[in-house]
Amino acid sequence: MDNGVKPEDFNSYGARRGNDRVMTRGTFANVRIKNLMVPGTEGGVTRCFARGSAGEVVPIYDAAQAYKGEGTPLIIVAGQEYGTGSSRDWAAKGTALLE
Numbered sequence: 138m139d140n141g142v143k144p145e146d147f148n149s150y151g152a153r154r155g156n157d158r159v160m161t162r163g164t165f166a167n168v169r170i171k172n173l174m175v176p177g178t179e180g181g182v183t184r185c186f187a188r189g190s191a192g193e194v195v196p197i198y199d200a201a202q203a204y205k206g207e208g209t210p211l212i213i214v215a216g217q218e219y220g221t222g223s224s225r226d227w228a229a230k231g232t233a234l235l236e
Contacts, residue, residue: 205235210236
C-alpha cells in the first residue's frame with residue numbers, strides 16, 4: 138500500500154515472486170499451516186516469546202523479526218511436506234531471508 142497498490146490489486150504471492158520482501162513475508166503465510174504451539178488455529182501464526190511479548194500469538198514473520206531484533210537465532214521445525222511442491226524454492230529462500 139505504501140507503493141500505491143490497492144488491496145484489490147494485491148493478487149497472490151505467486152504473482153509477486155520477483156519481490157523478495159513480499160515473498161519473505163509470505164513464506165509462512167499459508168492458510169493451511171498448523172502450528173502445534175498454537176492449538177486450534179491454522180495459518181501463519183505462532184507464539185512469540187521475544188522480550189516483552191509474553192507468548193502472544195502473532196504472524197510468524199513478526200515473531201521472526203522480533204527475535205532477529207534481539208539477536209536470537211532461529212530454527213524451523215517442520216513436517217515431511219515442508220519444502221515440497223511448486224514453492225519449494227521459497228521454502229529455502231524465504232526462511233534464509235528471515236534471519
